[in-house]
Amino acid sequence: MHAVELDHPTNASIDENEPMQLVSFFYMSSIQKFLSINTFTSLNSCSTTKNYRSQSKKTMKLVKVFLMLALLMASAITLSAAAPSEEEPFIDNDDDASEVADDLLPSADGQELPTSLRGTSRFLAQKPRAVMTCNKYPRVCRAAGSPGPDCCKKKCVNVKTDRLNCGMCGKKCKYSEICCKGKCVNPMSHKRHCGGCNNQCSKGSKCLYGMCSYA
Numbered sequence: 001m002h003a004v005e006l007d008h009p010t011n012a013s014i015d016e017n018e019p020m021q022l023v024s025f026f027y028m029s030s031i032q033k034f035l036s037i038n039t040f041t042s043l044n045s046c047s048t049t050k051n052y053r054s055q056s057k058k059t060m061k062l063v064k065v066f067l068m069l070a071l072l073m074a075s076a077i078t079l080s081a082a083a084p085s086e087e088e089p090f091i092d093n094d095d096d097a098s099e100v101a102d103d104l105l106p107s108a109d110g111q112e113l114p115t116s117l118r119g120t121s122r123f124l125a126q127k128p129r130a131v132m133t134c135n136k137y138p139r140v141c142r143a144a145g146s147p148g149p150d151c152c153k154k155k156c157v158n159v160k161t162d163r164l165n166c167g168m169c170g171k172k173c174k175y176s177e178i179c180c181k182g183k184c185v186n187p188m189s190h191k192r193h194c195g196g197c198n199n200q201c202s203k204g205s206k207c208l209y210g211m212c213s214y215a
Helices: 019-045 049-082 093-103 115-126 138-142
Strands: 150-152 155-157 178-180 183-185 205-208 211-214
Touching: 138 150
Parallel strands: none
Antiparallel strands: 150 155, 178 183, 205 211
């Protein structure tokens, strides 16, 4: 009997860029050499059919072990090659985009304003409209819905009824007094302003505790 000869794969058929082909070539070469040597020794040493069959079973077991190892090595190399070699740094593009958008603020006519004008435009947009005060515009106190026709400390008041500006600007009434017709009076005892302005008690009665009492 002649030894079984298997064709070896040539190096030309191997793509060096593929790790799977390199591993397969290495293990197939090892298996072929092992089979040829083991078959040759088994044929020379075994004189009976029984010994030959037992030797063949051992050979098949070894072949299975080699195949399992080859598959494990190939899968490990494939996973390692597929994993990225270097971790790419995380770049947040949202912040850059927002910064660019802030630097170029569109104007009313569609043109882009430079960065120096961006802060000015924001300040003007956030600044509240100026309030028309009576010291510069006295007519605002005579407009409809005004608290009074008089102007005191940039505010429209009525000096005839205002306790803080009774009769004139800055004149304050006492805690228990009210301003009636530009005068500070006590509504608890004043006969002509008993309990309130212009509440006059009749002749012969008195104002006690803000009420007109009859004798």
